[in-house]
Amino acid sequence: MNKICILGLGYIGLPTATMFAMNGYQVVGVDINDNVISMLKNGQIHIHEPGLEEAVQTAICNGNLIFSNQPVEADAFIIAVPTPFFDGDVNHDYKRADLHYVISATEAIVPYLKKGNLVILESTSPPQTTINFVQPILEKSGLIGGQDFYLAYSPERVLPGQILKELVENARVIGGIDKASSEKGYELYASFVKGKIILTDATTAEMVKLMENTYRDVNIAIANEFSRLANRFEIDIWKAIEIANLHPRVNILHPGPGVGGHCISVDPWFLVEAAPDITPLIHTARQVNDEQPDYIVELVRQALGGDLRGKRIAALGLAYKPNVDDLRESPAVKICQNLATAGASVMGFEPFKPDMKFDSFSTAVNLEFALANAELVLLLVGHTQFSFLTPERISCLTDANIIIDTVGMLNTYPWKENGIRYSTLEVQQNDKNLVTSYS
Numbered sequence: 086m087n088k089i090c091i092l093g094l095g096y097i098g099l100p101t102a103t104m105f106a107m108n109g110y111q112v113v114g115v116d117i118n119d120n121v122i123s124m125l126k127n128g129q130i131h132i133h134e135p136g137l138e139e140a141v142q143t144a145i146c147n148g149n150l151i152f153s154n155q156p157v158e159a160d161a162f163i164i165a166v167p168t169p170f171f172d173g174d175v176n177h178d179y180k181r182a183d184l185h186y187v188i189s190a191t192e193a194i195v196p197y198l199k200k201g202n203l204v205i206l207e208s209t210s211p212p213q214t215t216i217n218f219v220q221p222i223l224e225k226s227g228l229i230g231g232q233d234f235y236l237a238y239s240p241e242r243v244l245p246g247q248i249l250k251e252l253v254e255n256a257r258v259i260g261g262i263d264k265a266s267s268e269k270g271y272e273l274y275a276s277f278v279k280g281k282i283i284l285t286d287a288t289t290a291e292m293v294k295l296m297e298n299t300y301r302d303v304n305i306a307i308a309n310e311f312s313r314l315a316n317r318f319e320i321d322i323w324k325a326i327e328i329a330n331l332h333p334r335v336n337i338l339h340p341g342p343g344v345g346g347h348c349i350s351v352d353p354w355f356l357v358e359a360a361p362d363i364t365p366l367i368h369t370a371r372q373v374n375d376e377q378p379d380y381i382v383e384l385v386r387q388a389l390g391g392d393l394r395g396k397r398i399a400a401l402g403l404a405y406k407p408n409v410d411d412l413r414e415s416p417a418v419k420i421c422q423n424l425a426t427a428g429a430s431v432m433g434f435e436p437f438k439p440d441m442k443f444d445s446f447s448t449a450v451n452l453e454f455a456l457a458n459a460e461l462v463l464l465l466v467g468h469t470q471f472s473f474l475t476p477e478r479i480s481c482l483t484d485a486n487i488i489i490d491t492v493g494m495l496n497t498y499p500w501k502e503n504g505i506r507y508s509t510l511e512v513q514q515n516d517k518n519l520v521t522s523y524s
């Protein structure tokens with residue numbers, strides 16, 4: 086295998102294409118977005134991921150990585166397109182996977198598929214997508230899966246922000262439609278993967294990916310529910326979690342403003358959709374995490390005396406998690422929108438995307454501008470640069486004397502001594518006077 090065609094140049098496809106190109110393969114990266122292709126041809130990337138732009142430029146200079154808006158003949162095809170859920174799907178009480186990108190990418194391969202080719206699906210997909218959707222579409226070529234071509238599912242499991250490192254170091258699972266397909270997939274990925282490579286069948290590999298993200302979602306949901314209980318019983322949630330986690334078999338995750346991103350807030354629904362009758366826990370966890378932004382809006386409302394109309398709120402961080410520029414399914418954005426709908430005047434600030442604009446609320450291009458007129462500061466994302474917001478610095482930048490820190494990042498600073506009311510997801514124990522005025 087010398088030549089690889091990768092369909093979808095997003096957060097996974099682009100780093101994967103680059104990694105193969107840096108390891109000696111001829112790679113053609115394909116995307117249907119012409120703007121993305123022209124940026125990449127100029128050596129610029131359209132996403133924020135540490136080290137990626139330099140790596141793409143190196144691969145282009147080596148002559149191993151080129152970009153196109155159409156597939157080409159190749160030895161191996163990798164599908165790395167998004168699998169979102171349907172927007173505004175009102176007929177179900179769960180969200181359903183929208184597989185149209187996977188289907189159209191697979192269809193796009195058909196005219197180029199030859200005997201002996203390997204096709205890998207990397208997109209997170211509902212159980213049995215590889216055997217029930219991808220294989221039959223590819224067989225429209227007249228070739229038979231497992232006989233004329235190899236087909237496998239191999240999920241990406243990398244963490245945005247650490248993609249280049251994790252692509253190499255993480256364990257990789259490769260699930261073929263038959264043993265030969267798994268082994269062919271092994272041959273391909275072993276060129277750069279240093280983590281363990283596990284061979285299995287396609288549906289197990291699909292389930293493994295969904296189980297991992299669902300496990301995390303359910304665990305974040307219980308952390309969020311614990312934070313609500315902590316608020317009810319007026320205890321410090323962070324301290325309680327710290328103590329509970331001293332138990333050798335307990336590891337409670339962080340509560341926060343909710344779960345965002347294109348993975349954990351989406352993937353568990355694929356299991357619920359596939360088997361709604363046997364997934365009540367997964368369904369409920371999704372609901373708990375999806376409701377967390379409303380819970381935060383309520384905390385802000387209480388802190389501001391029960392009425393949000395006309396209140397000036399600086400919302401720091403709009404990304405779905407710390408130190409990334411990705412706003413997909415971001416709970417921070419949802420919170421800003423809901424605050425604005427309730428009448429607040431919201432000034433959002435996302436340092437990784439300072440030019441981002443929204444219909445319902447304003448955005449600031451820098452921290453100073455975001456804080457200037459605020460009466461309440463709402464920390465929504467634990468970006469490293471926000472960790473330096475000491476009481477002194479805040480006092481210099483704003484007259485706001487209320488801070489709500491939804492990620493518990495600033496809870497070691499002496500806010501009270503500096504005349505600032507500070508609370509996290511719960512009302513602080515050491516601030517009992519405020520407890521009553523908040524609730």
Ligand code: SAJ
Nearest residue numbers: 242243244297298301338339341344345346348349405406
């Ligand atoms: N979050 C919390 N509390 C926590 C951890 C996360 O509220 O304790 C929130 C984050 O703020 C964010 C969301 O959950 O809004 C998801 O963030 P994440 O860092 O947990 O995960 P992702 O979506 O960036 O990446 C996940 C990873 N999966 C797992 O950790 C099991 C990654 O390895 C996968 O490759 C990725 O999904 C994916 O592409 O599926």
